[in-house]
Amino acid sequence: MKKGQLVEGTITEILFPNKGVMNIEGEEKNVIVKNTVKGQRVCAAVNKIRRGRAEGRVLEVLEKSPTEIEPSCIHFAECGGCTYQNLSYSEQITMKAGQVKHLLDEVCADYMFEGIKGSPEQFAYRNKMEFSFGDACKDGPLTLGMHKRGSFYDIVTVDHCRIVDSDFQEILTCVLEHFLEAKTDFYHKLSHQGYLRHLLVRKAKKTGEILVDLVTTSQRELLCPADKSSAGMCEKALSDTENELLEKMKEKLLALRLTGNIVGILHTVNDSLADVIQNDRTDVLYGQEYFYEELLGMRFKISPFSFFQTNSLGAEVLYDIARTYVGETKDKTIFDLYSGTGTIAQLLAPVAKKVIGIEIVEEAVVAARQNAALNGLANCEFLAGDVLKIIDSVTEKPDIIVLDPPRDGIHPKALAKIIDFGVDKIVYISCKPTSLARDLVILQESGYRLEKGCCVDLFPGTVHVETVALLTRKLIDRKDNSLPLEQ
Numbered sequence: 041m042k043k044g045q046l047v048e049g050t051i052t053e054i055l056f057p058n059k060g061v062m063n064i065e066g067e068e069k070n071v072i073v074k075n076t077v078k079g080q081r082v083c084a085a086v087n088k089i090r091r092g093r094a095e096g097r098v099l100e101v102l103e104k105s106p107t108e109i110e111p112s113c114i115h116f117a118e119c120g121g122c123t124y125q126n127l128s129y130s131e132q133i134t135m136k137a138g139q140v141k142h143l144l145d146e147v148c149a150d151y152m153f154e155g156i157k158g159s160p161e162q163f164a165y166r167n168k169m170e171f172s173f174g175d176a177c178k179d180g181p182l183t184l185g186m187h188k189r190g191s192f193y194d195i196v197t198v199d200h201c202r203i204v205d206s207d208f209q210e211i212l213t214c215v216l217e218h219f220l221e222a223k224t225d226f227y228h229k230l231s232h233q234g235y236l237r238h239l240l241v242r243k244a245k246k247t248g249e250i251l252v253d254l255v256t257t258s259q260r261e262l263l264c265p266a267d268k269s270s271a272g273m274c275e276k277a278l279s280d281t282e283n284e285l286l287e288k289m290k291e292k293l294l295a296l297r298l299t300g301n302i303v304g305i306l307h308t309v310n311d312s313l314a315d316v317i318q319n320d321r322t323d324v325l326y327g328q329e330y331f332y333e334e335l336l337g338m339r340f341k342i343s344p345f346s347f348f349q350t351n352s353l354g355a356e357v358l359y360d361i362a363r364t365y366v367g368e369t370k371d372k373t374i375f376d377l378y379s380g381t382g383t384i385a386q387l388l389a390p391v392a393k394k395v396i397g398i399e400i401v402e403e404a405v406v407a408a409r410q411n412a413a414l415n416g417l418a419n420c421e422f423l424a425g426d427v428l429k430i431i432d433s434v435t436e437k438p439d440i441i442v443l444d445p446p447r448d449g450i451h452p453k454a455l456a457k458i459i460d461f462g463v464d465k466i467v468y469i470s471c472k473p474t475s476l477a478r479d480l481v482i483l484q485e486s487g488y489r490l491e492k493g494c495c496v497d498l499f500p501g502t503v504h505v506e507t508v509a510l511l512t513r514k515l516i517d518r519k520d521n522s523l524p525l526e527q
Contacts, residue, residue, distance in 0.1 A: 056139040057503035079105030120189040122501035156495035160353040164205040173226035173236040244333035245352035248300035346404035347380035354498040372439040382408030428454040449475030
């Protein structure tokens with residue numbers, strides 16, 4: 041098989057996260073083809089050969105899978121945000137559960153797999169979206185939405201996106217029309233020139249409070265490149281022009297008839313070369329720079345860039361399972377590592393002796409402390425910094441450790457320090473099962489056993505899935521340290 045070769049075959053399996061295994065008649069080796077569905081017959085072009093394994097790109101779906109349905113979203117064919125809206129929800133969660141079990145089975149034996157819990161809502165479930173400014177084709181009109189499927193540069197306007205509610209759609213349309221009318225240019229990733237970068241929208245499912253954050257560069261001189269009206273302006277004139285532009289956007293947003301309530305409109309400056317939302321400076325254009333959400337009877341203050349699960353109702357399912365896995369917490373000290381805004385810590389705190397959370401995002405730590413006070417919890421302590429470094433400064437010793445790391449999992453050196461505490465129970469919450477499987481190998485080699493695991497689908501229509509794993513420490517036979525005994 042050679043690079044550039046055209047191949048036809050049937051997708052026989054989907055590996056996490058979206059890797060279709062294509063079987064080709066007459067060929068011994070399969071081809072991995074992303075963004076396919078089991079049962080499809082496709083034509084693909086081989087674009088990579090890695091260590092004897094071929095990867096291909098879909099050119100055409102020759103035959104649909106018997107399990108396929110008509111996508112409910114009009115943007116599905118172009119937008120790269122969702123992958124599986126052409127499958128029924130039952131098919132989606134069955135596939136995800138199978139993918140996670142396959143990964144766990146490869147590294148663990150003799151554990152209980154408790155299947156998957158679906159999201160309480162299949163559509164309009166997200167409480168946060170990061171939309172990007174751009175164009176759908178080179179030199180085309182301004183767009184605002186998601187990356188086009190398979191593209192790093194092209195942006196599709198998703199004003200009818202199904203995984204958010206109508207308020208997100210109204211806000212997106214309002215902001216896009218405003219900047220189209222003003223002829224404002226977007227930030228071009230190759231030239232690093234332009235003004236508009238992202239639109240961050242967050243809306244609480246329970247309280248209905250909405251936060252809108254426009255993210256731009258500091259390049260005020262490029263506000264109106266179409267007619268060059270900003271060229272040669274002095275700094276004060278540029279500042280006045282920007283202020284007027286933002287003021288009009290604010291007025292238009294506040295005039296919208298929404299089901300929720302806008303409590304804050306922000307302007308964040310981000311001059312990072314990377315395509316990420318970075319906070320160099322944030323100004324409040326209206327209201328406040330935070331909103332409130334409620335989970336499992338507790339209230340949480342959330343700032344623009346602090347981590348909070350994007351599916352509020354699904355998060356209640358996830359944390360309820362995690363709380364069950366943690367079990368009895370009376371008179372116990374719990375470490376909540378990678379704690380975000382302290383959600384898990386505060387759900388465990390009411391009957392624990394003490395909960396200590398560690399989070400690298402300082403803004404989230406500030407919010408976590410405020411949330412603990414808001415919920416009347418005096419036994420929560422939150423520390424800002426990298427778990428790898430901060431954990432050495434904690435004098436208390438944990439009885440239970442809860443882990444909720446970012447997608448890439450836990451740094452090996454940090455994992456070694458966590459293992460050295462020798463707690464009897466670890467609950468690991470993972471948003472990327474391949475990272476979990478990798479860390480489970482080390483945990484098992486270090487004396488832990490996977491007791492049980494369960495999936496929760498917080499991301500219907502997409503490739504992502506959450507997994508909760510309960511690990512317990514094995515006891516060592518003092519007569520022969522090489523023989524671990526089950527607890």
